[in-house]
Amino acid sequence: PYEYSDYNSSDDQSLTFDSYTIPEDDPELGQSRLLEVDNRVVVPAKTHLRMIVTPADVPHSWAVPS
Secondary structure (H helix, E strand, O other): OOOOOOOOOOOOOOOOOOOOEOOOOOOOOOOOOOOOEOOOOOOOOOOOOOOOOOOOOOOOOOOOOO
């Protein structure tokens, strides 16, 4: 299997968190269908950002709403 040789090898700050989509049958008024999550993350603007995403299944689509 592939190994991430440079994973967590930098001196930069790191942040780890879990985030799951809200089930379609439990939306609240004003929520975007299939884009709402239980744990949002806000990233700084005008900053280089490295994201390592590990899905539990095949990631068919991925979105970063503005």
